[in-house]
Amino acid sequence: EVQLVESGGGLVQPGRSLRLSCAASGFTFDDYAMHWVRQAPGKGLEWVSGISWNSGSIGYADSVKGRFTISRDNAKNSLYLQMNSLRAEDMALYYCAKVAFRYYYYYYMDVWGKGTTVTVSS
Amino acid sequence: EIVLTQSPGTLSLSPGERATLSCRASQSVSSSYLAWYQQKPGQAPRLLIYGASSRATGIPDRFSGSGSGTDFTLTISRLEPEDFAVYYCQQYGSSQFTFGPGTKVDIK
Helix, strand or coil, rough: CCCCEECCCEEEECCCCEEEEEECCCCHHHHHHHHEEEEECCCCEEEEEEECCCCCCCCCCCCCCCCCCEEEHHHEEEEEEEECCCCCHHCEEEEEEEECEEEECCCCCEEEEEEEEEEEEE | CCCCCCCCCCEEEEEEEEEEEEEEEEECCCCHHEEEEECCCCCCCCCEEEECCCEECCCCCEEEEEEEEEEEEECCCCCCHHHHCCCEEEECCCCCCEEEECCCECCC
């Protein structure tokens, strides 16, 4: 069974950093692009960042560019999101999601994790 | 960045009725790289439609997608009780993937 499990969320003060992780299982992680999508409380979905299977293509939403860094460790079947200079508006449930087809970056997301919650507050 | 606008914001219907949801893009969506997702409270989004009109695995045929360019539609032919949820469109054809703000389908 394909599974994505996010972790690393928590309470953090504005201006501080946090690193999210997403552990993948049930598929050949190396072959698939991955994304982070967030959802603020009571709000809609916002794409945050994506990374291709070989890390050759990486993208960020304007709202996080320069503050967040996406990365992956294919040997550990893991996706990461390093979040620096956190703001109140970064508070959200963060989902990781898998792209549907091998080696494609520009493709839809077919499997989502349950998310990890980031709270930014002093 | 391609901005997606969804209408209406809320659709109040009864079970058995037809639902028509609209998604409009600020510029043409490359190769109809448009998807629709369903989200219920407390759950992760679920893929319904990709490529504007292809149903994902296991999605009932009462869900259909259409459109191209800048105008896309999700239709639910006969609403079942489990279909009351929020629906998001998403484009994945440009360097910044974007979602629409969502349409909530609730029970009238």
